[in-house]
Amino acid sequence: MLAVLSHPTYARLFSAQVVALLGTGLLTIALGLLAYDIAGERAGTVLGLALTIKMVAYVGLSPVANAVVARLNRKHVMIGADLVRACAALSLPFIDSAWQIYLAVFVLQAASATFTPTFQAVIPDVLPEEGDYTRALSLSRLAYDLENIVSPMLAGLLLTVLAADTLFFGTVAGFLISAALVRAAAVPAVRPVKQRPFRERLTRGIRIYLATPRLRGLLALNGTVSAVGAVVLVQSVVIARSAYGGDEQALAVALGAYGMGSMLAALALPRLLERRADRAVMGPAAAVAGLLMVGAGLWVALVGWPAWTVFLTLWFVLGLCLSAVMTPAGRLLRRSAQAEDLPPIFAAQFALSHATWLFAYPVAGLVGSALGVPVVMAGLGAVGLACAFLALRLWPAGQPDHLPHVHAGLSADHPHLADAERVAGGYRHAHPFVIDDMHPEWPRLPR
Numbered sequence: 169m170l171a172v173l174s175h176p177t178y179a180r181l182f183s184a185q186v187v188a189l190l191g192t193g194l195l196t197i198a199l200g201l202l203a204y205d206i207a208g209e210r211a212g213t214v215l216g217l218a219l220t221i222k223m224v225a226y227v228g229l230s231p232v233a234n235a236v237v238a239r240l241n242r243k244h245v246m247i248g249a250d251l252v253r254a255c256a257a258l259s260l261p262f263i264d265s266a267w268q269i270y271l272a273v274f275v276l277q278a279a280s281a282t283f284t285p286t287f288q289a290v291i292p293d294v295l296p297e298e299g300d301y302t303r304a305l306s307l308s309r310l311a312y313d314l315e316n317i318v319s320p321m322l323a324g325l326l327l328t329v330l331a332a333d334t335l336f337f338g339t340v341a342g343f344l345i346s347a348a349l350v351r352a353a354a355v356p357a358v359r360p361v362k363q364r365p366f367r368e369r370l371t372r373g374i375r376i377y378l379a380t381p382r383l384r385g386l387l388a389l390n391g392t393v394s395a396v397g398a399v400v401l402v403q404s405v406v407i408a409r410s411a412y413g414g415d416e417q418a419l420a421v422a423l424g425a426y427g428m429g430s431m432l433a434a435l436a437l438p439r440l441l442e443r444r445a446d447r448a449v450m451g452p453a454a455a456v457a458g459l460l461m462v463g464a465g466l467w468v469a470l471v472g473w474p475a476w477t478v479f480l481t482l483w484f485v486l487g488l489c490l491s492a493v494m495t496p497a498g499r500l501l502r503r504s505a506q507a508e509d510l511p512p513i514f515a516a517q518f519a520l521s522h523a524t525w526l527f528a529y530p531v532a533g534l535v536g537s538a539l540g541v542p543v544v545m546a547g548l549g550a551v552g553l554a555c556a557f558l559a560l561r562l563w564p565a566g567q568p569d570h571l572p573h574v575h576a577g578l579s580a581d582h583p584h585l586a587d588a589e590r591v592a593g594g595y596r597h598a599h600p601f602v603i604d605d606m607h608p609e610w611p612r613l614p615r
Contacts, residue, residue: 172295172303172304173307175294175295175300176353176354177353177354178291178294178295178304180353181290181291181294181349181350181353181355182304182307182308183349184250184345184347184349184353185308185311185346186311187342187345187346187349188342189342190338190342191257191339191340191342191346192342194336194338194342195257195335195336195339198336198339199218199273202269203266203269206263206264206266217270218269218273219529220526220530221274222273222277223523223525225273225274225277225280226277226518226519226522227519227520227523227526229277229278229281230281230284230285230515230516230519231370231374231515231519232370233278233281233282233285233515234282234369234373234515235370235512237282238369238511238512242286242290242355242356243350243351243355245282245283245286246286246290246347246350247351249279249280249282249283249286250283250346250347250350251343251344251347252275252276252278252279253276253280253283254344254347256275256276256279257276257336257339257340258336258337258340259272260336261336281518281519284518285511285515285517285518286511288514289510289511289514290355290356291498292502293356293507298499298502299438299442301498301499302437302438302499303438305495305496305497305498306434306435306437306438306495307434308495308498309430309431309433309491309494310431310434369512372509372512373509373512373513373514373515373516374516374519374520376504376512376513376516376602376603376604377504377516379603379608379609379610380504380602380610381562381563381567381610382446382447382500382504382563382567383500383504383513383517384562384563385447385451385559385560385562386450386500386517386559387520387559387562388555388556388558388559388562389493389497389559391524391551391552391558392454392457392458392490392493392552392553392556392559393457393490393521393524393552394521394524394527394528394529395458395528395548395549395552396457396458396461396486396549396552397525398528398529398532398548399544399545399548399549400423400426400486400487401529401532402529402532402533402536403541403544404419404426404483405419406536407422407479407541411473411541412473412479421480422480422483425480426486426487427487428484428487429483429484429485429487429488429489430487430488430490430491431491432488433487433488433491433492434495437449437491437492437495437496441496441499446496446499446500447560447563449492449496450492450496450559451556453489453490454489454552454555454559455557455560456489457489457490457493457552457556458549458550458551458552458553458554458555460482460485460549461545461548461549461552461553462545462549462550462553463549464545464546464549465542465543465544465545465547465549466542466546468542468545469543497517501513501514503600503602504602505603505604506602506604509602528548531544531547531548532548535547569600570598570599570600570601571600571601571611572596572597572598572611573598573601573607573611574593574594574595575588575596575606576594578594578595578606580595585597
């Protein structure tokens with residue numbers, strides 16, 4: 169897997185991602201400390217609203233940002249977004265009220281909603297071979313999981329010798345180093361693209377996404393990931409502290425077990441995806457995750473909490489399953505759009521996937537508080553299981569890469585019809601099919 173880092177441009181971009189993730193991890197911990205300093209016992213409310221603002225920024229601004237920057241140099245866009253994030257993080261130590269936290273978080277996440285889809289759309293151009301791209305996706309998944317482990321450790325070490333405010337400066341340094349690494353990378357230039365009105369640029373990615381069966385399936389799989397993942401991320405602290413009577417370290421162990429499962433899946437997926445189709449990996453993994461969460465909720469409600477080691481094993485397997493769903497998503501996006509449409513389709517995935525989290529986070533918190541953890545485990549597990557089966561229905565098995573279809577509106581001498589045959593109603597041919605200007609709808613396949 170690490171062989172892909174021999175590509176110098178990708179190595180710099182991946183390093184930028186890792187450094188920025190570490191900075192973001194420090195920021196999460198520092199925000200919690202800042203919220204407590206400002207709001208005391210209401211810190212949870214402040215942080216909850218800040219996370220909601222983060223998701224709203226991701227969902228609402230990602231397509232808008234992509235439409236605005238579509239014609240700009242992608243390297244400059246990423247560097248500019250990093251600098252905005254650094255400035256927003258730099259303001260946090262000087263904040264003394266909750267509304268200022270909300271404003272700073274909105275600005276910071278708006279910049280992230282610009283940076284991340286642009287970064288994701290660059291990688292397929294840097295690594296055109298599918299095997300290399302798959303390994304890059306797995307490395308990216310590993311980076312996210314390691315950030316969840318390394319950032320708290322790094323924050324703990326810093327807080328033993330420095331004041332809490334210094335965590336924000338660590339975040340600033342992370343974004344500045346990320347910008348420098350992006351500047352040093354040979355980011356491929358944007359290919360010449362057709363000039364389109366702003367409204368079309370705004371909606372193009374979501375239109376392509378929702379018109380493509382495999383991506384409609386991916387949206388349902390995003391529902392599984394958020395439903396099951398929200399229980400893990402929101403309720404782990406309650407389970408570790410209340411159900412098992414553990415301390416702060418117990419929470420770290422629980423989330424560590426989940427992260428270890430996710431990392432194991434990321435390590436195994438490149439070889440697995442050489443032998444198995446994406447659907448054959450992602451669909452069953454989502455179904456298992458939903459089924460396990462439903463079963464665990466029912467077991468706890470009827471029998472009680474299992475042994476601590478059994479619970480950690482459950483969290484480990486859930487991490488493995490959800491990573492097996494999330495990691496290959498970039499492969500589906502890459503093969504579902506022309507090169508010029510990769511930025512808007514990555515922006516659509518960024519917005520739509522975070523929209524499912526925007527639903528799942530408050531449900532996991534509010535239902536868990538009102539009705540108890542077993543109920544929310546079984547309930548959101550059932551939602552995740554339903555989403556997994558919906559995905560398999562929306563994304564039919566056995567669809568060939570080369571889909572036969574008929575063009576009714578093109579002239580006989582159009583270059584696209586060089587290999588087509590004349591049939592009733594137009595010209596028929598087959599090729600790897602994506603939604604674009606000449607193919608606005610998915611062809612109906614014979615049953």
